[in-house]
Amino acid sequence: MITSVQNDKVKNWKKLHKRKERKKTGSFLIEGFHLVEEAKKSNWDINEIIVQEDIDVPNWCESYQVTEVGENVFQYLSETQTPQGIAAVVSFQNQPAKLGNHVLLIDAVQDPGNLGTIIRTADAAGFDTIILGDGTVDVYNDKVIRATQGSIFHVPIIQQNLLEQIPNLKENGFSIWATALTNAVPYHKVVKQEKIALLLGNEGAGIKEDILQLADTIVTIPIYGNAESLNVSVAAGILMYHVKG
Structure with a gap:
């Protein structure tokens, strides 16, 4: 001992x-x-x-x-x-991407609790793969792992450059839905495609402009009260369950 x-x-x-x-x-x-x-x-x-x-x-x-x-x-x-x-x-386990019909793209989410919760929700919602872009907190960070509640072991999670990966997803028939406040359409008014890659950005700065420009559709979640915005993990949950529904 x-x-x-x-x-x-x-x-x-x-x-x-x-x-x-x-x-x-x-x-x-x-x-x-x-x-x-x-x-x-x-x-x-x-x-x-x-x-x-x-x-x-x-x-x-x-x-x-x-x-x-x-x-x-x-x-x-x-x-x-x-x-x-x-x-x-x-x-570490090198998990091959399973593209399926629903992929989650993460651009520079930096709070470990947020990333872990997003991974757990993606697992619950049945998303096929999660791709973490540059600037995102390390998925093997202790707080991330705890917040996933074990989902880190269930869903393929890949770290790749989103500027390189988004064109590949488009070639594979994916429509890219990005979350932003400007030039955006309420998510429930957008026609759902069979294959959707959902793109979420940094807690404060949002999605980087060069990545946002690759999106096919920019969606927003209506705010009915006085809050300025939603937490990124909550927004992720709403949108993931919507596109899966």
């Missing part, structure tokens, strides 16, 4: 909280029973399971390398307020 935070293994796990180290090792850290079980059920490669002393873990954990650590070590590694005492190191 590891009881010192100065242990080399512990130091390497701790480094996985930084994007640079995740890219270098091709792996990331997840925490909590639900996320570890979702990674296993979705057949992602679990390199190692980290368990706090005196925590009971499911029998299937015996199929993996399990390292027991002291409570002080787990507290040191944990990013949550009330740790459950189980974590895992998981390898």
